[in-house]
Amino acid sequence: MSIAAFIILAAMIAVYVILDGFDLGVAAITPFIARSESERAASMHAIGPFWNGNEVWLIAAGGALFAFFPKAYASAFSGFYLPFIIVLWMLMFRGIALELRGHFPTRIWHDFWDFCFTVSSTLLILLFGVALGNLLHGVPLDTNGYFLGTFGVLLNPYALGVGILAVLTIALEGAAFIMLRIDGAPAVRAAKLAIPLWWLVLIAYVAVTIATFSMHFSERLAQTAAYGAILPGMLIVLSLAALIAGYFAFIRKAAWFAFLSVCAFLGFLLVAAAATLYPYLLPSFPSGNGISIFDASPSPAALLTALVAVIAGLCITIIYAGTVFPRFFEKGNRLIKP
Amino acid sequence: MDVAVADRLQFAFTIMFHYLFPIGTMGLAPFIAWYTLKAWRASDEEAAKIAAFWTKIFAINFAAGVVTGIPMEFQFGTNWAAFSAKAGGVVGQPLAMEGVYAFFLESIFLGILLYGKRAVPPALHALSAVLVCLGSWLSGFFIVVTDAWMQHPVGYSIAREGRIEMQNLAAVLLSPFALWQYLHVMVAALVAGAFIVAGVGAYYLLSNREAQIGQRLVRAGLITGFIFSALTIFPTGDRNSADVTEYQPIKLAAMEGLFNSTNGAPLAIIGIPDVHAKQLIDPIFVPSALSFLAYGNFEANVKGLTAYATELWPPVELTYYAYHVMVGLGTIFLAVTAIGVLLLLWRAAVYRSRWLLWLLMLLMPLPYIANEAGWTVSEVGRQPWIIYGLMRTNEGISSNVASGETIFTLIGFLGMYFLLGVIFLYLTLREISLGVER
Numbered sequence: 001m002s003i004a005a006f007i008i009l010a011a012m013i014a015v016y017v018i019l020d021g022f023d024l025g026v027a028a029i030t031p032f033i034a035r036s037e038s039e040r041a042a043s044m045h046a047i048g049p050f051w052n053g054n055e056v057w058l059i060a061a062g063g064a065l066f067a068f069f070p071k072a073y074a075s076a077f078s079g080f081y082l083p084f085i086i087v088l089w090m091l092m093f094r095g096i097a098l099e100l101r102g103h104f105p106t107r108i109w110h111d112f113w114d115f116c117f118t119v120s121s122t123l124l125i126l127l128f129g130v131a132l133g134n135l136l137h138g139v140p141l142d143t144n145g146y147f148l149g150t151f152g153v154l155l156n157p158y159a160l161g162v163g164i165l166a167v168l169t170i171a172l173e174g175a176a177f178i179m180l181r182i183d184g185a186p187a188v189r190a191a192k193l194a195i196p197l198w199w200l201v202l203i204a205y206v207a208v209t210i211a212t213f214s215m216h217f218s219e220r221l222a223q224t225a226a227y228g229a230i231l232p233g234m235l236i237v238l239s240l241a242a243l244i245a246g247y248f249a250f251i252r253k254a255a256w257f258a259f260l261s262v263c264a265f266l267g268f269l270l271v272a273a274a275a276t277l278y279p280y281l282l283p284s285f286p287s288g289n290g291i292s293i294f295d296a297s298p299s300p301a302a303l304l305t306a307l308v309a310v311i312a313g314l315c316i317t318i319i320y321a322g323t324v325f326p327r328f329f330e331k332g333n334r335l336i337k338p
Numbered sequence: 339m340d341v342a343v344a345d346r347l348q349f350a351f352t353i354m355f356h357y358l359f360p361i362g363t364m365g366l367a368p369f370i371a372w373y374t375l376k377a378w379r380a381s382d383e384e385a386a387k388i389a390a391f392w393t394k395i396f397a398i399n400f401a402a403g404v405v406t407g408i409p410m411e412f413q414f415g416t417n418w419a420a421f422s423a424k425a426g427g428v429v430g431q432p433l434a435m436e437g438v439y440a441f442f443l444e445s446i447f448l449g450i451l452l453y454g455k456r457a458v459p460p461a462l463h464a465l466s467a468v469l470v471c472l473g474s475w476l477s478g479f480f481i482v483v484t485d486a487w488m489q490h491p492v493g494y495s496i497a498r499e500g501r502i503e504m505q506n507l508a509a510v511l512l513s514p515f516a517l518w519q520y521l522h523v524m525v526a527a528l529v530a531g532a533f534i535v536a537g538v539g540a541y542y543l544l545s546n547r548e549a550q551i552g553q554r555l556v557r558a559g560l561i562t563g564f565i566f567s568a569l570t571i572f573p574t575g576d577r578n579s580a581d582v583t584e585y586q587p588i589k590l591a592a593m594e595g596l597f598n599s600t601n602g603a604p605l606a607i608i609g610i611p612d613v614h615a616k617q618l619i620d621p622i623f624v625p626s627a628l629s630f631l632a633y634g635n636f637e638a639n640v641k642g643l644t645a646y647a648t649e650l651w652p653p654v655e656l657t658y659y660a661y662h663v664m665v666g667l668g669t670i671f672l673a674v675t676a677i678g679v680l681l682l683l684w685r686a687a688v689y690r691s692r693w694l695l696w697l698l699m700l701l702m703p704l705p706y707i708a709n710e711a712g713w714t715v716s717e718v719g720r721q722p723w724i725i726y727g728l729m730r731t732n733e734g735i736s737s738n739v740a741s742g743e744t745i746f747t748l749i750g751f752l753g754m755y756f757l758l759g760v761i762f763l764y765l766t767l768r769e770i771s772l773g774v775e776r
Contacts (some may be wrong), residue, residue: 063411091408306427
């Protein structure tokens with residue numbers, strides 16, 4: 001039952017990353033692809049109907065973590081108090097920027113919020129990436145599972161590397177989304193920018209993958225043995241295949257194909273991350289005090305209720321979101337002219 | 339500063355500021371749904387304009403609500419880790435359900451309402467308004483259920499390491515305590531919505547513009563304001579009091595400023611509680627009324643604060659004043675809307691009564707105060723418990739977060755919310771002054 005809860009939670013987080021990824025990615029590359037004010041407005045308008053619904057995935061995942069694994073929720077958010085509050089502030093800033101820009105037709109007003117939009121979104125991606133890096137690396141925990149270290153511990157080279165990979169990959173996703181939604185010059189620039197960006201992603205991906213395997217090498221080896229060689233190998237092959245497919249899609253300016261490839265690449269990376277973490281939600285390094293999914297969850301009966309309630313809600317959501325969102329991509333609604 | 343005090347200050351500030359916006363969304367959503375449906379079914383052009391106008395104001399409220407709501411969801415983990423670790427199995431669940439059942443509904447269909455007017459058929463557009471309303475009301479439901487469980491825990495069991503777990507989800511969701519509290523909260527939000535609608539209409543009439551729409555808004559606001567003001571008192575307020583009387587007698591004593599147990603207890607209309615002298619200064623009483631309201635019997639014995647150990651008392655002054663502010667304002671709302679409805683029926687005199695229009699315009703902020711005061715009674719009155727009878731508030735904090743950290747983030751929230759509040763007011767007032775007819 002704990003395993004089912006872990007899978008659902010990981011899936012919700014993955015959906016959040018992929019969906020809000022294009023919002024954040026669009027924000028991160030806007031300064032590079034939008035020159036005029038109206039182009040920058042178009043880039044915000046491109047994610048206008050979606051970003052709020054996408055952010056709900058984060059809130060829902062937070063709620064699911066609270067309900068499924070209360071102990072991990074309590075320990076993680078109180079342990080990383082300041083970094084986490086900064087994430088919250090950045091999320092707030094991003095939302096404020098998106099909501100306020102359009103309300104006042106002045107150059108200064110627009111420039112200010114465009115700046116906030118890009119900076120808060122880019123910082124968010126970096127912070128999420130660093131957080132994931134630290135989870136994969138493990139953090140010093142006390143016997144109750146509370147964080148023992150300082151800021152400096154969290155900003156280790158490996159975590160920063162994951163952060164950079166995150167920024168690059170999400171920016172690539174943003175480029176694909178711009179090609180998908182905006183007509184004219186920004187789309188052309190996004191396609192052009194995507195190629196060097198793609199190479200950077202490839203380099204960062206290879207570096208981080210090697211680092212992940214060599215870090216705590218013996219543990220990783222034992223874990224790989226437990227999964228069998230099939231799963232890790234398959235994930236590497238699939239993610240590389242998705243990334244390479246993306247390259248050809250960007251070259252041919254096939255927006256949909258590029259977008260889906262980058263999403264698939266992100267998805268496989270996240271599955272790999274979840275598989276590396278398992279069975280821990282908050283692994284400790286040096287090891288011993290990590291919080292595992294079995295330790296943090298309520299009894300099976302209580303967990304089952306929570307799972308059923310959440311899964312049923314998700315199914316309903318997927319049905320209506322699946323009915324409604326494609327409307328924005330129908331002919332005539334899809335492309336925004338700056 | 340004591341860590342628990344810093345945590346409580348931060349929670350009180352962030353939740354009270356956040357709640358200003360759900361009052362607006364929950365209170366206005368039914369009006370938007372009503373006007374949108376009317377515009378669709380009756381091809382009522384004016385109703386379409388009114389719906390679009392309120393949707394704009396709703397959207398500003400919604401955005402501010404989302405932005406200030408995100409920290410709420412995670413603050414249980416950041417500042418109340420012990421509470422979360424112990425009770426997350428129960429309280430986490432309605433919060434998770436709020437995300438998957440209510441927030442998705444509200445945000446996705448608001449996207450349609452705002453961006454999709456041309457992209458979707460009119461019927462789906464109208465349906466979106468209804469679903470946005472449903473989403474905001476469901477969201478309120480899950481929040482109130484969570485709070486009601488902390489007020490009156492039911493349907494749980496105690497598991498390993500003293501963790502509290504969900505045993506019966508239906509008992510938690512359908513607890514009578516929660517249902518009456520929910521109805522009271524929603525009706526109170528509707529009173530706020532009605533006063534906003536009436537107040538904006540009054541503003542247009544007073545400034546001699548958009549007379550027809552102004553009249554329409556005043557009429558709608560007055561009628562709904564009257565109905566819902568009455569409903570806040572009876573049956574919802576009355577049932578809430580009955581639940582407090584039964585399950586939280588100390589809170590009742592603090593609300594009423596009753597220090598000594600009394601047969602035929604009087605109801606204090608006004609008075610100043612003096613906690614050290616354990617008495618009410620300069621009171622005005624209605625004899626035996628408290629006994630009657632609490633037990634339906636003028637002679638019944640009502641227990642006073644001194645019947646309980648001092649350490650079990652909530653902060654008496656705050657509970658007492660918040661309660662009296664709420665009840666006082668509720669009475670004023672009922673009186674003003676009753677007069678307004680009478681003037682409406684009597685040859686539509688209300689539109690010419692400038693004094694009443696002035697009153698309606700100036701009263702606009704007061705339902706917000708009444709709503710916040712009501713929650714203050716509920717939450718401050720629950721102290722010293724975080725979960726009534728099960729866990730003390732000061733046992734629920736994050737032991738690994740220093741008060742310095744919390745004060746730093748509290749200052750950050752203060753600054754950010756000040757900015758947000760100024761911008762919110764500016765944008766809302768600008769929409770109102772731009773008018774319904776553009």
